Amino acid sequence: MxxxxxxxxxxxxxxxxxxxxxxxxxxxxxxxxxxxxxxxxxxxxxxxxxxxxxxxxxxxxxxxxxxxxxxxxxxxxxxxxxxxxxxxxxxxxxxxxxxxxxxxxxxxxxxxAVSPSVIERAMKRSQDDPHGSIEKRMERWKHASTHxxxxxxxxxxxxxxxxxxx
Ligand SMILES: Cc1cc2nc3c(=O)[nH]c(=O)nc-3n(C[C@H](O)[C@H](O)[C@H](O)COP(=O)(O)O)c2cc1C
Incomplete structure (x- = not known):
């Protein structure tokens, strides 16, 4: 096979x-x-x-x-x-x-893990981003970072x- x-x-x-x-x-x-x-x-x-x-x-x-x-x-x-x-x-x-x-x-x-450049770009977006508040996204990126x-x-x-x- x-x-x-x-x-x-x-x-x-x-x-x-x-x-x-x-x-x-x-x-x-x-x-x-x-x-x-x-x-x-x-x-x-x-x-x-x-x-x-x-x-x-x-x-x-x-x-x-x-x-x-x-x-x-x-x-x-x-x-x-x-x-x-x-x-x-x-x-x-x-x-x-x-x-x-x-x-x-x-x-x-x-x-x-999400690349630093993507995080940097996302940080510049406003708080009403559809992907959630900046705090929530930071928490998610942190969780992803070891995967x-x-x-x-x-x-x-x-x-x-x-x-x-x-
Ligand atoms: C340009 C870009 C756009 C991304 N968009 C999304 C997305 O829409 N949704 C998501 O869950 N992750 C998104 N990610 C995160 C990647 O899917 C994730 O970090 C993935 O593990 C990267 O895989 P790789 O290391 O094999 O390139 C994006 C990453 C990049 C670089």
């Missing part, structure tokens, strides 16, 4: 999770999304970071090319993993895969081992 684990990652969070999954599944191709040359795989696992409740633009473009495959996805996000926001991300990314007749094996996500941690990585490994059956 040929498996591809590929990821889109700007600050390294999603890559970290991807690497852990690749180490666990063994004997699979592990590639940055920009280095994927073909989709000749039995299972394609895609990792993305979240931007505006869905996959980031590079991952979106890549996902759109996958048709009629067995797939799974994972993501890291700045919002709380156990939230209605994260549920919406799952729903939106699921739809991206299903519209091209792929068969979805599962999905996984965890918190990911993905060892626990996230072991959860990701366990999850993919179970769904891939290796």
């Amino acid at each position: 040929k498996i591809l684990i590929t990821y889109s990652s700007v600050t390294g969070n999603t890559k970290k999770v991807a690497k852990a999954i690749a180490e666990e599944l063994k004997d699979c191709d592990f590639l940055d999304i920009k280095d994927v040359k073909n989709l000749d795989y039995d299972i394609i696992i895609v990792g993305t970071w979240i931007r505006r409740t869905t996959a980031d633009p590079k991952a979106m473009e890549f996902i759109d090319k996958i048709k009629g495959k067995k797939v799974a996805f994972f993501f890291t996000l700045g919002a709380y993993p156990n939230s209605e926001y994260a549920d919406r991300c799952i729903k939106n990314i699921t739809e991206l895969f299903l519209k091209n007749n792929n068969s979805l094996l599962g999905n996984f996500h965890c918190h990911g 993905p941690d060892e626990n996230d990585l072991s959860n990701a490994k366990r999850y993919f081992k179970e769904i891939i059956g290796r």
Whole structure:
């Protein structure tokens, strides 16, 4: 069974999770999304970071090319993993895969530290930002800052081992 684990990652969070999954599944191709040359795989696992409740633009473009495959996805996000926001991300990314007749094996996500540049920009926005008060956002960024941690990585490994059956 040929498996591809590929990821889109700007600050390294999603890559970290991807690497852990690749180490666990063994004997699979592990590639940055920009280095994927073909989709000749039995299972394609895609990792993305979240931007505006869905996959980031590079991952979106890549996902759109996958048709009629067995797939799974994972993501890291700045919002709380156990939230209605994260549920919406799952729903939106699921739809991206299903519209091209792929068969979805599962999905996984965890918190990911938010980059200082994003925090800096957000700090400049007003208090009535839709993402909550500045205090609430600072609390969330602080919580995210240590993720993905060892626990996230072991959860990701366990999850993919179970769904891939290796
Ligand atoms: C430009 C930009 C926009 C982002 N927008 C969101 C967002 O809308 N929602 C969210 O939950 N996280 C957002 N984040 C946080 C990232 O999804 C999160 O930090 C993720 O773990 C980054 O993954 P990476 O290290 O693999 O790039 C954003 C990050 C960046 C850089």
